[in-house]
Amino acid sequence: MNYAYQVSKIESFVVHYIAKPDFQISDVLANPKHEFKQSAYHLFYELIKLKKVHVYQEPNPVNELFGLIRKSLYLSDQTQSLVLQTVEGWWLEWYFALIMEQKINSDKGDMPSSYLSQNILNPMRKHELSHYAKLFTKLPMPICNVCANTGDILKVNQRFVDVFGYSVKEVPNLKAWWKKAYPDPQYREFVKKLWQESLDVAQENNNDIPANNYKVSCSDGSQILMEVSGINIGEEFIAVFNDATERMEAEDILRDMAFLDSLTRIANRRRFDEKLVQEFDCARDRNGALSIILIDIDYFKQFNDRYGHMAGDTCLYDVAQEIASTVSRPEDFVARYGGEEFVVLLPQTDRQGALFIAEQIEKAIESLAIVHEDSYSGLLSLSMGINTIDDNDTEDRFSFVKGADNALYYAKRQGRNCIALAKSETS
Numbered sequence: 001m002n003y004a005y006q007v008s009k010i011e012s013f014v015v016h017y018i019a020k021p022d023f024q025i026s027d028v029l030a031n032p033k034h035e036f037k038q039s040a041y042h043l044f045y046e047l048i049k050l051k052k053v054h055v056y057q058e059p060n061p062v063n064e065l066f067g068l069i070r071k072s073l074y075l076s077d078q079t080q081s082l083v084l085q086t087v088e089g090w091w092l093e094w095y096f097a098l099i100m101e102q103k104i105n106s107d108k109g110d111m112p113s114s115y116l117s118q119n120i121l122n123p124m125r126k127h128e129l130s131h132y133a134k135l136f137t138k139l140p141m142p143i144c145n146v147c148a149n150t151g152d153i154l155k156v157n158q159r160f161v162d163v164f165g166y167s168v169k170e171v172p173n174l175k176a177w178w179k180k181a182y183p184d185p186q187y188r189e190f191v192k193k194l195w196q197e198s199l200d201v202a203q204e205n206n207n208d209i210p211a212n213n214y215k216v217s218c219s220d221g222s223q224i225l226m227e228v229s230g231i232n233i234g235e236e237f238i239a240v241f242n243d244a245t246e247r248m249e250a251e252d253i254l255r256d257m258a259f260l261d262s263l264t265r266i267a268n269r270r271r272f273d274e275k276l277v278q279e280f281d282c283a284r285d286r287n288g289a290l291s292i293i294l295i296d297i298d299y300f301k302q303f304n305d306r307y308g309h310m311a312g313d314t315c316l317y318d319v320a321q322e323i324a325s326t327v328s329r330p331e332d333f334v335a336r337y338g339g340e341e342f343v344v345l346l347p348q349t350d351r352q353g354a355l356f357i358a359e360q361i362e363k364a365i366e367s368l369a370i371v372h373e374d375s376y377s378g379l380l381s382l383s384m385g386i387n388t389i390d391d392n393d394t395e396d397r398f399s400f401v402k403g404a405d406n407a408l409y410y411a412k413r414q415g416r417n418c419i420a421l422a423k424s425e426t427s
């Protein structure tokens with residue numbers, strides 16, 4: 001579209017005002033009825049009346065138009081940029097109010113210019129439209145306005161273009177949007193279904209489209225997790241996009257914090273309780289094996305007493321990290337069970353496998369060589385109890401853990417620094 005006429009008119013308007021000796025942009029911004037604003041509205045109206053701006057054909061030529069003006073004007077100082085930005089904001093607001101007015105009065109056919117002058121030329125009277133327009137253009141999140149019947153995307157705000165990289169030209173309707181924003185056909189089907197369900201809910205629920213998360217693909221190939229909600233307004237709806245990435249990350253962090261032992265930085269008892277239910281049920285369903293190793297540091301009370309609580313804390317951290325790095329299969333799980341006790345869950349691992357892992361842990365702690373003068377070896381050591389379920393067992397998860405606990409107790413009675421298997425066998 002050729003904007004040469006509008007560009008030159010708006011350019012000379014801005015330049016003319018800036019050149020006035022008493023012109024202050026701060027005065028303009030402070031006074032909604034400032035002469036500069038009134039003149040700007042007159043100029044917009046003149047350009048429309050002269051059919052130099054095709055408001056009805058183009059969904060949003062304003063950004064394009066002001067882009068050209070910015071390029072053409074030599075903006076030497078901040079005031080000029082601010083003035084142009086202000087004028088652009090007014091026009092966006094005014095222009096959108098005009099479009100909304102046109103929609104509201106669409107049953108009246110083409111608007112006569114007298115109607116325009118009466119209702120649009122002074123949009124300050126049209127509070128709600130102006131407010132709506134302002135929301136659309138100024139809100140810091142992507143928004144799009146869609147015709148519910150045809151699926152045509154009537155308008156998107158600048159933030160939509162900035163975030164997703166699609167203007168109305170690239171996504172003129174929902175069909176194009178689905179394809180571009182959700183390129184994976186399977187995910188696209190899921191999204192379309194979810195969106196349709198949300199629209200159905202909206203019909204019965206005050207026209208509010210409930211929020212759901214969607215992974216939107218942008219034009220540069222990146223993906224953003226967006227919480228999309230909206231509202232039905234007659235034959236149109238407005239979809240509002242909120243970036244959910246940060247919130248989800250914060251939720252992940254909170255979740256990690258809730259399940260992480262703050263001292264040892266491994267999973268805590270609560271996480272173990274959850275994991276035990278999962279793994280126990282899974283082993284049962286698949287008739288698979290599951291092993292547990294309960295680990296207790298020997299004479300830890302004496303360690304604390306001799307070296308101090310701080311040294312005790314450091315020791316707990318080192319032991320926990322060492323156990324965690326020794327147990328390396330992704331499906332294996334290590335947690336702090338209590339004070340100086342740790343637990344290892346080993347899915348699909350039989351008794352022999354668990355014994356092998358326990359011996360690896362024993363060696364790893366030996367190699368840390370933490371001095372403990374109150375233990376027989378002079379170094380920190382562990383006692384461990386192992387229990388395993390396999391397809392022949394009928395016990396529940398409480399007896400499963402109890403079995404390992406009994407074995408640990410047995411290992412302690414044998415003099416510590418050893419591994420015991422449930423049901424009396426020892427290594």
Ligand SMILES: Nc1nc2c(ncn2[C@@H]2O[C@H](COP(=O)(O)OP(=O)(O)OP(=O)(O)O)[C@@H](O)[C@H]2O)c(=O)[nH]1
Binds near residue numbers: 311
């Ligand atoms: N530094 C430190 N000590 C802890 C922590 N949690 C528990 N403990 C200490 O661990 C010690 C455990 O003592 P006991 O249960 O008697 O066990 P033990 O001394 O290792 O004796 P055995 O298990 O029989 O070898 C207590 O002194 C607790 O205060 C902790 O987070 N930090």
